[in-house]
Each structure stands twice: as C-alpha cells, then as structure tokens.
Amino acid sequence: MNYPPQIPEDTVPFEDGLRDIIPEKIEEVLEQLDNLTARYEEEQKVIQKLALKGDLDEPSQYFWNLWNELKYKNFFILKKWLWYWIGLYDKLPRSEIKHTPFLDKAILDKADVLRAKERPIEQFYGGKLTGTVRLCGLCPFHKENSPSFFIFTNSNTFHCFGCQAGGDVIEFVMKKFNIDFKEALKMLL
Numbered sequence: 001m002n003y004p005p006q007i008p009e010d011t012v013p014f015e016d017g018l019r020d021i022i023p024e025k026i027e028e029v030l031e032q033l034d035n036l037t038a039r040y041e042e043e044q045k046v047i048q049k050l051a052l053k054g055d056l057d058e059p060s061q062y063f064w065n066l067w068n069e070l071k072y073k074n075f076f077i078l079k080k081w082l083w084y085w086i087g088l089y090d091k092l093p094r095s096e097i098k099h100t101p102f103l104d105k106a107i108l109d110k111a112d113v114l115r116a117k118e119r120p121i122e123q124f125y126g127g128k129l130t131g132t133v134r135l136c137g138l139c140p141f142h143k144e145n146s147p148s149f150f151i152f153t154n155s156n157t158f159h160c161f162g163c164q165a166g167g168d169v170i171e172f173v174m175k176k177f178n179i180d181f182k183e184a185l186k187m188l189l
C-alpha cells in the first residue's frame with residue numbers, strides 16, 4: 001500500500017474533475033477500511049483456532065506485536081488516503097458541494113461521532129430548564145412564551161412539541177449555532 005501524495009497548492013484547474021471523483025474515491029477508501037477490519041478479524045480467528053486445536057504453537061507476544069504493527073500500518077495508510085481526499089474536498093468552493101451523509105461519516109471516525117453524541121444537550125442549551133430526567137424549557141428554534149421544548153436526558157435527544165424540531169446533540173448544536181456536521185463534531189469533541 002502506498003501513501004497518498006501531497007495535496008496540490010492550486011486545485012482550481014482541476015475543480016470540475018475533482019467534484020466528480022471525490023465522492024466515489026472517499027466511498028472506495030471507506031469500503032477498503034471496512035474490508036481490512038473484516039480481514040484482520042477473520043485472520044485473528046483462524047490463528048486462534050489453529051492454536052487451540054494444537055496445530056500451531058500458541059502465538060507469542062512478539063508475533064502479535066508484529067501482526068498489530070502491520071495491521072495498524074495498513075489502517076494508517078488508508079486513513080491518510082481518506083484525509084487526502086477530504087483535504088481535496090475541503091479546497092473546492094463550498095457553495096457548489098452537495099452535502100452528502102457519507103461525506104459526513106468520512107470526515108471523522110465513527111468512534112468520534114459516538115463520543116460526540118455523549119455530550120449532554122443541556123450543556124449547549126444555554127437557558128433555564130426545569131425537571132430532572134425530562135428537562136423542559138423554551139424552544140431555541142421558535143418563538144414562544146411558555147415552554148414546549150424537551151430534552152430527554154436518558155437518550156440525550158430533544159424534541160419541541162411546538163415546532164417539531166428534534167434530534168440528537170449533534171443536530172442540536174448544528175441547528176442552534178447554524179454550523180455544519182463537521183463543525184458540530186469539532187465543537188463537541
């Protein structure tokens with residue numbers, strides 16, 4: 001596996017072409033990452049099975065260290081490719097880029113998204129809330145004089161019965177601060 005090249009300084013002459021290929025390239029790398037994960041899980045199972053049956057000596061720590069090193073090197077290179085395509089994507093004029101869910105996913109690791117989702121919504125609400133498990137307050141997304149907005153702390157989700165706004169903490173900060181998915185994650189992590 002090869003490392004990606006440097007991101008060119010001037011991408012303007014290639015904009016039309018890049019717009020067409022980047023979504024597919026990113027999807028391709030994501031697929032490779034998934035395949036690699038599956039392959040290593042499979043290999044590990046085979047090695048452990050052989051060792052259990054006695055067909056193979058119990059692999060030493062040294063073996064596993066080497067194995068992990070190789071495994072993570074391949075992951076590392078693929079991640080570099082992912083950042084390469086995302087870096088190119090970032091250089092295209094914003095207004096012309098279609099917002100697609102898989103790009104959102106690619107921008108940060110799944111683990112980061114899960115971590116971001118753990119930040120309590122009420123920390124970003126910035127107003128008075130009543131209640132304990134189910135918090136109630138004025139809706140930040142429509143004008144009202146008495147509360148119809150709820151934060152459900154168990155699921156860390158929100159819902160407004162007045163304007164139907166709702167979702168998780170990522171959607172909350174996106175809407176409240178008028179930022180995109182990537183910026184919301186940055187704020188939450």
Ligand SMILES: [Zn+2]
Pocket residue numbers: 139140141142149160161162163164165
């Ligand atoms: Zn509302």
